[in-house]
Amino acid sequence: MPEAHTVSSYDDELRFLVRRLSEMGGIAERMVADAVAALVNADTASAQRVISEDLLLDAGEREIYDKAVLVIAKRQPMASDLREIIGSIRIASDLERVGDLGKNIAKRVIAVHTMAQPRKLVRGLEHLAELALTQLKEVLDAFATRSPHLANSIRERDEEIDAIYTSLFRELLTYMMEDPRNITACTHLLFCAKNIERIGDHATNIAETVYYVATGEQLSADRPKDDDTASMVAPEPGAD
Amino acid sequence: MTEAATEIAVDTAIKESAIKMRGSDVSVFYGEKQALFGVNLDVRKNSVTALIGPSGCGKSTFLRCLNRMNDTIDICRVTGEITLEGENIYDPKIDVVELRARVGMVFQKPNPFPKSIYENVAYGPRIHGLTKSKAELDEIVESSLRKAAIWEEVKDRLHEPGTGLSGGQQQRLCIARAIAVSPEVILMDEPCSALDPIATAKVEELIDELRTNFTIVIVTHSMQQAARVSQRTAMFHLGKLVEEGDTDKMFTNPDTKLTQDYITGRFG
Secondary structure (H helix, E strand, O other): OOOOOOOHHHHHHHHHHHHHHHHHHHHHHHHHHHHHHHHHHOOHHHHHHHHHHHHHHHHHHHHHHHHHHHHHHHHOOOHHHHHHHHHHHHHHHHHHHHHHHHHHHHHHHHHHHOOOOOHHHHHHHHHHHHHHHHHHHHHHHHHHHOOHHHHHHHHHHHHHHHHHHHHHHHHHHHHHHHOHHHHHHHHHHHHHHHHHHHHHHHHHHHHHHHHHHHHOOOOOOOOOOOOOHHHOOOOOOOOO | OHHHHHHHHHHHHHHHHHEEEEEEEEEEEEOOEEEEEEEEEEEEOOOEEEEEOOOOOOHHHHHHHOOOHHHHOOOEEEEEEEEEOOEEOOOOOOOHHHHHHHEEEEOOOOOOOOOEHHHHHHHHHHHOOOOOOHHHHHHHHHHHHHHOOOHHHHHHHOOOEHHHOOHHHHHHHHHHHHHOOOOOEEEEEOOOOOOOHHHHHHHHHHHHHHOOOOEEEEEOOOHHHHHHHOOEEEEEEOOEEEEEEEHHHHOOOOOOHHHHHHHOOOOO
16 A cells, blocks of 8 residues: 555545455355365365355455445545545455355355265366465455556466366366266366356456556456357267 | 657647647745746637636736736736736736736636626726627627627626626626736636536536637636646646646646645645
8 A cells, every 4th residue: 555644544544445445355265165166076075164254255345345335434545545446446346246156156056066076076176266266366465465467477378278178177077977976076176166267257357456556547448258158059969 | 858858849839839828937925925936827829728726826926917906916026027928927018907908817716796787798898998888888798798608698687786696607707807808818717616506517517618719827726627628737835846748648647746636635
């Protein structure tokens, strides 16, 4: 944060938003990591814990909204302060959504593990989650340090997540075709993969917000995308 | 490099025709003390230019140069050039009274003459000989009061003293008085600082309407007001022009740290 305001309580209010956001970021990261770990280890107790933690993020988002509105009403913020407050509101929304997606993964743990599980696919998911979590962690660092450079590089890397998601999608389709008994688990895993891919998108959103907060400029609208799953169809059986 | 140069040239070409007043290398001295240092600032036609900055930064001094209000201070000396429609207003041939009819002024505290509402507005056109008949004068008074958005409130008591109006009404009466002599530019020195929020809102609404017919330069200590009413903003500090540009940009993403610190309340 730049140097102090003449009114020191204004600084306290802005600091509160930043602190609360970094708490939310920590919770969101942990929820996603725990949800994926629960999926890999078939740990339903841990999955339950993740589900209950989502309340913390909902409360955090509401609190940031309330405080941000109050600061705007009281201080009529300008320039970098205004961008920071608007940015906080947006980032809080993204983090709350990340929490929802983590919770959704946790909910699927039980369904996935009632079936004979395709172990390898869960591993693929783990790798996807690692990438998304790295993005999330780094984007929170970028926010903490107001680094537009870091924010921009994170945004560029989302392509990688998209590419892995696309290949996972293809793999899951193949498994389902091989053995219809895989369909339930694979469908759930497909949703889990989609959730993780979405978490990457939220990290990208946050990166864009951080860039705007730091520079006052918007990143260009087009960014690299490598998610082809919207148009993907399963190969016809026996086509080879 | 060439591309950038062309861009600047085009930008200047657009500006030339849109410039109402131009200050070039304007310095002001009060005796030994220099209050303004080589200010270059353009005032665009039919737009509101806000001058902002902390107390003593020179913004009011610059404003007062624009209609030679500083002439009234004996020890004040102005160097550089200020033009109105390309004509140097400090040229010895310029008639200062006529200049001030073309560049009117509204002050911080409403200061109606101790006369009737009607006479407050009629005074200027009468001494400048702008009308030939009573009917014509009546018309100017009414249209000025209408433009100043106060006609409906005073039409039934035009012959009551102007000083009997509320602060906000008095200020709009002063604006009507300034408009009555058909100026080209209206200078406003903190026109709302003595008004309540409702009266302030009315004056701000009025400023926006006046922009269609006049060019306005306003000095204000309220950053929010500058952001609301102006299209261009100029930031002064210690007698120097720090930054000037589109208001929308100045208040969301200013170029200089000084402006940033001032408008966000981090000054000194």
